[in-house]
Amino acid sequence: AAGALAAGAPWDVVCVGGSVYVTTVGSNQVWRYEQSTGALVVVAGRAAGAGHEDADEDHARFARFAAPSGVCAAASGATLYTTDADSSSVREINLTRRAVRTVVGGDALFPWNLSAFGDKDGYGMSVRLQYPLGITSIIPSSSSSSTRPSQPPPPPPPSSSSSPSSSSSSSSSTLSSTASSSPSSAPAAVGAAGALKSMGVGGGSGGGAGDNDIFRGEDLLCVADSYNNKIKVVVPCENECRTLSGSGARGLKDGPKELARFDGPSGLCYDAVGRRLFVADRGNSSVRMVDVKSGYVTTMRLFSLNVPPVERL
Numbered sequence: 001a002a003g004a005l006a007a008g009a010p011w012d013v014v015c016v017g018g019s020v021y022v023t024t025v026g027s028n029q030v031w032r033y034e035q036s037t038g039a040l041v042v043v044a045g046r047a048a049g050a051g052h053e054d055a056d057e058d059h060a061r062f063a064r065f066a067a068p069s070g071v072c073a074a075a076s077g078a079t080l081y082t083t084d085a086d087s088s089s090v091r092e093i094n095l096t097r098r099a100v101r102t103v104v105g106g107d108a109l110f111p112w113n114l115s116a117f118g119d120k121d122g123y124g125m126s127v128r129l130q131y132p133l134g135i136t137s138i139i140p141s142s143s144s145s146s147t148r149p150s151q152p153p154p155p156p157p158p159s160s161s162s163s164p165s166s167s168s169s170s171s172s173s174t175l176s177s178t179a180s181s182s183p184s185s186a187p188a189a190v191g192a193a194g195a196l197k198s199m200g201v202g203g204g205s206g207g208g209a210g211d212n213d214i215f216r217g218e219d220l221l222c223v224a225d226s227y228n229n230k231i232k233v234v235v236p237c238e239n240e241c242r243t244l245s246g247s248g249a250r251g252l253k254d255g256p257k258e259l260a261r262f263d264g265p266s267g268l269c270y271d272a273v274g275r276r277l278f279v280a281d282r283g284n285s286s287v288r289m290v291d292v293k294s295g296y297v298t299t300m301r302l303f304s305l306n307v308p309p310v311e312r313l
Contacts, residue, residue: 005031005040008047012070016077023082028065030082030093043080044093044100052087052111055100060093063100066114070135070268074219074236081221081236083132088117090132090223090234090241104234104241105129119228119248124239129232134224134268134280138292222277222292224265231265231279231290245295252284257295262288 008024008031015021020033021043029045044060051064066086073080080093081103089105104127107116118128221234222244230246244257251261263283270277270292277290278300287300 011068014071014073014080016073016080021071021073021080023068023071025067025069025085028068030065030068030071030080043095044098050086050114052084052089052102052106052114054091054102054111057097057099060098060100063091065091069133070224072135072137072221074137075139079219079236081135081137081219081234083135083223085131085133085226087114088129088131090129090135090221090236092236103236103239105132117227119225119230121232121242122240127241129223129225129241130227131225132223132232133226133266136222136268136270136277138220138222138270139272222268222270224268224279226264226266226282229262229265231262231268231277231295244292245290245297250283252281252286252299254288254298255296257297260295260297262297 005022005024007026008029009026011023011025013020013022018035020035022031022033023029024031027045027047028050029047030043031040032043033040042061044055044063045065045068046062048064050066052066053062053064055061055063065082065084067084068082068091069085070083071080078094078096080095082091082093083089084091084105087106090103092101092103094100102125104124105116106125107113108125110116116125116128117130119130120126120128219236221236223232223234223241225232225246228246229248229250231244232241233244234241245260246257246262246265247259249261250263252263253259253261262279262281264281265279265288266282267280268277275292277292279288279290281288287302289298289300290296
């Protein structure tokens with residue numbers, strides 16, 4: 001089994017409890033390694049060449065993938081999500097039911113079509129992605145609130161000797177500095193609806209989140225839509241996909257979500273405390289940071305790095 005895993009070209013891993021799940025882009029499968037027993041088994045997919053085929057209950061091993069790349073787990077740990085790069089889709093693996101379904105992307109009429117790619121937000125198989133790679137789950141606010149800084153105490157009431165104007169000025173100064181230095185201390189909204197609202201994704205004429213409050217669920221995903229040079233948000237319970245950041249043009253440009261530029265974003269991870277994404281921007285050889293509330297992009301600056309000798313690279 002270990003030889004088959006190695007030959008399958010492992011790509012990404014995620015740990016759920018005592019199990020390690022591995023995607024293999026060569027054999028188009030998802031494996032599970034049990035740390036306690038050393039057992040290594042196929043969870044989903046069959047080594048029959050690239051394809052796009054979902055699977056009903058108890059038949060996950062008969063599903064077909066096309067270069068499953070990034071993988072992450074739902075907050076409950078009962079579901080995996082993977083970016084199926086060559087079919088330009090996001091797939092869901094229900095570990096309890098042992099079933100596979102397509103969340104967004106793919107071709108509804110011709111499931112074997114691996115050329116259904118593009119750049120289009122929306123629902124289900126009307127969504128178009130292009131070679132998505134990285135994926136990460138956004139921990140629900142109710143789950144991650146314990147890791148965030150607590151709400152700062154209110155400023156002390158003014159003393160009787162203070163004038164009304166001075167106390168008002170002092171109080172507003174304190175609140176202003178608190179807001180600017182601790183943006184993540186605001187009360188957290190619960191669930192996917194509140195998370196997408198705070199991220200400002202999909203509002204206005206484009207539909208989606210905004211003020212409609214249509215999202216009800218625990219799982220919220222961010223996807224590196226590599227060839228579209230964008231970061232997308234996916235809500236599995238609604239089969240919806242929206243752009244979080246990126247103009248779509250290749251380049252290295254920080255700034256607001258509509259103007260920011262990436263070049264082949266690939267890996268993702270989420271910082272629940274700072275409420276930001278770290279993005280491996282492959283084409284720019286850099287690490288970018290995306291504020292999940294506004295979509296604003298900055299580039300991580302690294303200093304005093306000891307670069308290994310060329311022969312060791």
